[in-house]
Amino acid sequence: MFALPGGGYFPDVRSESCHSRKLAEKARRENFPVASRLLPRRHRDHLMAVYGFARSVDDIGDDERPDDRLRLLDEIEADLARLYDGRPARLGPVGALAGTVQECSIPAEPFHRLIEANRRDQTVTRYETFDELLGYCELSANPVGHLVLYVFGEVSGPRLALSDRVCSALQVIEHCQDVGEDYRRGRVYLPEEDLRRAGCPISHLAAATTSPRLRKVVAQQAARAGTLLGEGEPIVAALSGFARTAVAGYVAGGHATLAALRSARYDILDRAVRPRRVGLLWAWARVLTTMTWPGAGLRRLPSA
Structure with a gap:
């Protein structure tokens, strides 16, 4: 040491x-x-x-x-x-x-x-809006996707833009899983305006069980993450070789975790919501299968 x-x-x-x-x-x-x-x-x-x-x-x-x-x-x-x-x-x-x-x-x-x-x-321990949270993801999550693309030699402006969507989605999904743990660390990554609109006081994050109001807020963030993940998924088809295999695994992990959250009905305080291995492998196969035909990703690539 x-x-x-x-x-x-x-x-x-x-x-x-x-x-x-x-x-x-x-x-x-x-x-x-x-x-x-x-x-x-x-x-x-x-x-x-x-x-x-x-x-x-x-x-x-x-x-x-x-x-x-x-x-x-x-x-x-x-x-x-x-x-x-x-x-x-x-x-x-x-x-x-x-x-x-x-x-x-x-x-x-x-x-x-x-x-x-x-x-x-x-x-900074709280975020007022989802856009502010995405600003944090630009620092905490999106750079990881850039590093992965550098590892595989697949860096381009359009791919980086798609990677940012995937990585921000994965970060938001992790925040949904870790609401109680984050709160115990003194941080709240659920947007405060969404908590207010749902009538969910901060004290609900410290409870032993997940209240219906908190479940509603978590479900809202998960839905947003799902949208981001879908927008970024064409990156898989825009990559080749082992880069495609690896990034498909990351996208699949997001889908599998979202499915686990839905299955748990967004009850995230009294259980550890994690995807099962079989669910991850199934999602991985689906992503690779649906996103590997020629042009599947490139037609939806944003401009550089």
Whole structure:
């Protein structure tokens, strides 16, 4: 482990085995296949490096002591600057990116946006409108899609635009799943205007069971996420090879989780609503089947 000045720890670049095992376990608990074994090893390794960085930054913003979080985010950003300056990284999550950044020609900007999202989490705890929440997703979720496209060498303006829709949808879906956990962390990602319109006081988010009013608000966000996911789904047909396989898995994860939320009738406080593996595989097959005919995605690509 690498001790930071004033306290706090990251795995250093020499002690990654335990960290990698923990990271793989976290990846298995995600709604979508982070780095499926259907992909070649080089792609899996690059995706896990990107996921490891994003996961580590999120953990800083959520799990470290509040007084330490901004300082630790500054430290990881400083290490990222060292990497892009051609100097050796000191911290494991950044050091693991070195080969990926070089081989895939990834710019620093998406990584900085992920760090900024977690800085925002320390000061902004509620969002008035859904549009404001989407503004947060531009920092917290959309950069991940950009990084995935860089990993596969499939970056273009239209694909990035579709990726943003998919990633924002996946972020909103995760917020629907984690309403109670987020509230316990002091954050509310359900738009306040929607809570007011439904007559759902904030106190309902702390209850042991999900009230009908809260279910209504969660269902509203899930429906919005479903619309975004549908708008972004043509990206699958706009990709080729292993990129298509991977991104179809992410889209399928969104669909499978939305189905799980519907099946649970948006009861998200007294249970962990997660998609079953069979549901994910079925959705993956459907996405690949329906979005692989020539032109299926390109006809709906937005202009660059």
